[in-house]
Amino acid sequence: MKIMKFGGTSVGSVDSIKKVKQIVEAEREPVIVVVSALGGITDQLIRTAVMATRGDIAYESEFNSMARRHEEMIQQVIPSGSKKRMLEKSIHALLDELKDIYQGLYLLKDISSNMEDTVVSYGERLSSLIVGALIEEAEVFDARSFMKTERKHNKHLLDSELSNQLIRETFRELPKVSVVPGFISSDKNTGRVTNLGRGGSDYTAAVIAAVLEASVLEIWTDVDGFMTADPKVISTAYAIEELSYVEAMELCNFGAKVVYPPTIYPAFHENIPILIKNTFNPKAQGTIIRAQLSDNTKPIKGISSINDTALITVQGLGMVGVIGVNHRIFRTLAQNGISVFLVSQASSENSTSIGVRNVDADLACEVLNAEFAKEIATGEINNVVAEKGLATVAIVGENMKHTPGIAGKLFGTLGRNGINVIACAQGASETNISFVVDATWLRKTLNVIHDSFFLSEYQVLNLFICGVGTVGGSLIEQIRQQREKLMMERGLKLNVVGVASGHYAVFDRDGIDLNNYRELLKQGGESNLDRLKEEVIGMNIFNSVFVDCTASDDVASLYKDFLNHNISVVAANKVAASSQYENYKELKQTARRRGVKFLFETNVGAGLPIINTINDLINSGDKILRIEAVVSGTLNFIFNTISDEIKLSDTIRLAKEKGYSEPDPRIDLSGKDVIRKLVILAREAGYPIEQDDVEKNLFIPQELFEGSLDDFWAKVPALDADFEERRQRLVAENKRWRFVARLDEGKASVSLQEVNQWHPFYNLEGSNNIILLTTERYKEYPMMIQGYGAGASVTAAGVFADIMSIANI
Ligand code: ADP
Ligand code: ASP
Ligand code: MG
Secondary structure (H helix, E strand, O other): OEEEEEOOOOOOOHHHHHHHHHHHHOOOOOEEEEEOOOOOHHHHHHHHHHHHHHOOOOHHHHHHHHHHHHHHHHHHHOOOOHHHHHHHHHHHHHHHHHHHHHHHHHHHOOOOHHHHHHHHHHHHHHHHHHHHHHOOOEEEOOHHHOOEEEEEOOEEEEOHHHHHHHHHHHOOOOOOEEEEEOOEEEEOOOOOEEEOOOOOHHHHHHHHHHHOOOOEEEEEEOOOOOEOOOOOOOOOOOEOOEEOHHHHHHHHOOOOOOOOHHHHHHHHHOOOOEEEEEOOOOOOOOEEEOOOOOOOOOOOOEEEEEEEEEEEEEEOHHHOOOOOHHHHHHHHHHHOOOOOOEEEEOOOOOEEEEEEOHHHHHHHHHHHHHHOHHHHHHOOOOOOEEEEEEEEEEEEOHHHOOOOOHHHHHHHHHHHOOOOOOEEEEOOOOOEEEEEEEHHHHHHHHHHHHHHHHOOOOEEEEEEEEOOOHHHHHHHHHHHHHHHHHHHHHOEEEEEEEEEOOOEEEEOOOOOOHHHHHHHHHHOOEOOHHHHHHHHHHHOOOOEEEEEOOOOHHHHOOHHHHHHOOOEEEEOOOOOOOOOHHHHHHHHHHHHHHOOOEEOHHHOOOOOOOHHHHHHHHHOOOOEEEEEEEOOHHHHHHHHHOOOOOOHHHHHHHHHHOOOOOOOOHHHHOOHHHHHHHHHHHHHOOOOOOHHHOEEEOOOOHHHHOOOHHHHHHHHHHHHHHHHHHHHHHHHOOEEEEEEEEEEOOEEEEEEEEEEOOOOOOOOOOOEEEEEEEEOOOOOOOEEEEEEOOOHHHHHHHHHHHHHHHHOO
16 A cells, blocks of 8 residues: 655646546555645635735635636546536535635634634645545545644644544545545644644655555655755756655755655654655656665765754853853743754854744844843853844765765865855764855855765856957857867866857856857847946856956956955956056965966967966976066067068058957057066066066167057158168078067066077067076076967967866866
8 A cells, every 4th residue: 555645736737637647546556645735725825814814805816716726627627427516516615615714804804823724724625625536436535534633832733643543543444545635634622623734745644654554655746856956946956866764854854845844754663665756757766765775875965955044143251161051042942932953062162053043033032132141241141143144054965974075075165166154063973064154145055065066977167258359259169169078078067157248248147058149149238347247246156267358457357356256267368467466466365365266378378388387387396597488479470571572561560460469569569568478477487576677678669659550650661671771681690580578587678689590589480489488497408388379269278278277176
């Protein structure tokens, strides 16, 4: 014999209730079917009562809609005939009673708790009649005749002994299908209708299962089983195959609504397995809750949470070593009916924190302040205060026991994502670690933990990409092409959650379709700095990286805020790393303090591994003595192209046309770009220099940089003749020009140099870059890094590499 419980959603619609019929009728052995009210009806019954009591006549239309819902259900699922006529008669009789009750409430404007219990009982009474008529060979029983409660601590508690006896008597003879309304009961003394608490149909089913020693208790609901987390919050949650009774208890007691907590104990006591199944997907395996589990289960089974948390802290130096303080705290709370669900006390005994529901917080403070009034007056104990608006999260699993590193992983993950833990508790049973966070961080908290404990097959990195020009555009294309492979081979999911151009910005925490991002960008609304900052920080999404592919000062000014919100920054933009040394230092320190990254490898030499190499040398104890570098692809192109036919002014124009130079080529010609790069290299090499410290030896007179861009184009040909003369001499001497950045013993300079054919810079082709690093270890033969130093695709690839290195944290 088995018990099958169908929840509100399972009996809530025509389609679902037909599925219930199929599922039950497929059973061969006798079954007891416990049903909830039609989904949403219990809430609506209560809401309507509140309206009527308030004198709001709109209660009538609420009532009518409930009546119509039941009537329409009957019309659509029960075939015409005498059975249907009898059902309609019973349903109308119940609805008439209910209507009279509401009218009474409307007139009296008063509702007792007993009346409220009466009102809500109609939900299950109505639904059980419909299901009873729908299923072949079914007989309906009235749970009020055997589920008996008594009043204790202002609550209706089941009298198990009496109920067990009555259940045994009621089901001495088992029909093929017995249909029982869940949730409702009656008082053993007064006979008045009562109930077992919201969600209580599960409990009705468990109690019957235990008494009749059912082979299994099946709970049919609207999800594929007990999931790793609430699927309404975590879209990637999945059904857990099996749970122990303890694990199920820990999880459902703590917010996993799928099973009503008191349900577990009766089943556990009689060792009856509980199977959670999906009415809408009966083929899914579901979750089995039982005593013996297979060996290979994970240490963490699930995560649950309670959003509604306040933390009461009793604190004071006078508490240390005093016996009986905790006794007084808990006695006082218990006497005032305040339930405590988390306790944390430091071993110094100087403070005890207690988690309660927000509604209980003020009362808790009041009664504790009264209890400790004397100690507060003398200063031994501080005034008791409550911190409201918090949330409690628990990770649960019996295999956590004796497995080191779970708490480390948990708190490490939270820390890296900027989530502050306000209090935490782990009992010696080691089946549950609970902790309290600010409620506004709950969603992110659940996501990061779920991601790190359950989806460890792949890690998610959430990217905001700012700038969709040549570099940003290439990056997005590279991500689009690599994504599948990274997911399959590296277990890394790159989720682009924001894209911004100078004009538009689009944000979507579920990920932006990269095949269509330009279109989505246009529909995403206007882009401006404030919005960018608000959206990126406001999304508060875990494992996030802001990628700056612009050259904008404004965008660079946002980094500090982002890092402070635990968002890593990857910049192709050189502005921040070459800004005031103090600012550069602060950004690096902020990143370190927050456990995130600030990376800008592409600031020098595009995709060439220069900054990383310098860091690796220094981290391993080397010292950078000298850096000589050609790091301007533009200038190198100019000096490689200049010839007797192509004059200086022509090469500048050509560099611009080919996209090698900045839109205003003077930024390259003035050495500004090279100076920035040199400053960045020097700083990474351990020399705290500013741009002004770099000695400039320019090859174009200063006055050409002072006027407008048009003036510049007009005046630059005047330099051609002189340059040509110098060039001819250079050719005769078999030398070449290179614009060299140099750092020597902390002194930085940029200058146009003539190199002979034995110099390593002599053969530097096209727009390539070269860097020579002379260090204590690489002294006689400096280390040389050479290759493409400019271009959208190599720069984007460098940015991509920075992003990948964040994934490897
Ligand atoms: P029923 O009406 O069948 O009793 P409930 O609404 O009481 O259904 O419980 C099922 C719901 O519980 C699911 O739809 C889901 O939103 C919620 N839920 C919360 N946590 C979990 C979890 N860990 N696993 C499964 N469902 C959960
Ligand atoms: N109908 C009741 C409720 O909504 C009981 C249940 O569904 O289990 O709380
Ligand atoms: Mg339920």
